Amino acid sequence: MGILDTVKEKVKSILPKRKEPELKNNVPKEKEHIRNTFGEYCNANHGTEGGKLCAKCTAVLSTVLIKISRCPYGIGKPICEQCETPCFGERFTNDFNTIMKGGQKKMLLSHPIMTVKHKIAGLGAEYAKMQRDKKSTEKQKEDAAKLKNKFANATRSPKKSKSKKRKKK
Numbered sequence: 278m279g280i281l282d283t284v285k286e287k288v289k290s291i292l293p294k295r296k297e298p299e300l301k302n303n304v305p306k307e308k309e310h311i312r313n314t315f316g317e318y319c320n321a322n323h324g325t326e327g328g329k330l331c332a333k334c335t336a337v338l339s340t341v342l343i344k345i346s347r348c349p350y351g352i353g354k355p356i357c358e359q360c361e362t363p364c365f366g367e368r369f370t371n372d373f374n375t376i377m378k379g380g381q382k383k384m385l386l387s388h389p390i391m392t393v394k395h396k397i398a399g400l401g402a403e404y405a406k407m408q409r410d411k412k413s414t415e416k417q418k419e420d421a422a423k424l425k426n427k428f429a430n431a432t433r434s435p436k437k438s439k440s441k442k443r444k445k446k
Contacts, residue, residue, distance in 0.1 A: 302352040303398075308342055310395050311357075311377070313388055318380035337372045341365055356399050359406075 315338050316328035323331040330338060341357070344364045348354045357363065358377055363370040384392045 303354060304345060304348070304352055307354075307356065308345060310391055311341060311345075312338065313391065314377055314380040314384050317383035317387060318376045321383055322379065333372075334376065337369055337376065340369050341373055344369075356395070359399055361406075 313328075315330060315334055319325050319330045319334040320328070323334065325331055345354075345357065348364060349362070350360075354360070357365075358374065363373075365373055381392070
C-alpha cells in the first residue's frame with residue numbers, strides 16, 4: 278500500500294457515503310391516472326355519470342389494469358402510452374390509446390396537477406428514449422468505423438504482393 282492509497286482511504290472515510298438511487302413504484306399512480314381518465318372519457322362520450330363506466334370501458338380498463346400489474350418492466354415501468362412493447366394486445370392497445378387521448382382535455386380541467394405530472398413523466402420517457410437512441414447510433418457508427426479500418430488495413434497474401442512487385446520491374 279502506497280501513500281496515495283492511504284490518502285484515498287482517509288478521504289473516503291470523511292466524505293458522506295453515496296446512496297443508491299431508489300426505484301419508485303410508479304404503478305399505483307399510473308393506475309389511478311388511468312382510472313380517472315377512463316371515467317372522464319366515458320362520462321363525456323358514453324353518457325355515464327359520477328365516474329361510472331359503460332361495459333366496453335369497464336372491459337378495457339380491467340384488462341389494462343391486470344396487464345399493468347404483470348408488466349415485464351416491473352415497478353420502474355415507463356408510461357403505457359409511450360411503451361415500446363405494449364402488453365394489452367392490438368385491439369385493447371388501440372382502445373386504450375383512443376380513450377387516453379380522448380380523456381386528456383377533460384382531465385386537464387378536472388385534475389390539472391395529475392395531468393401535468395403525467396405529461397412531465399411522459400417527457401422524461403421521451404428524453405430517455407432519445408438518449409438511448411443517440412447512444413445506439415453512436416455505437417453503430419463506432420462499430421462501422423472499426424470494421425472499415427479493419428478491412429482497410431487488411432493486407433493481401435504474401436504471394437500476391439510478391440508477384441505484383443516482380444511484374445513492375
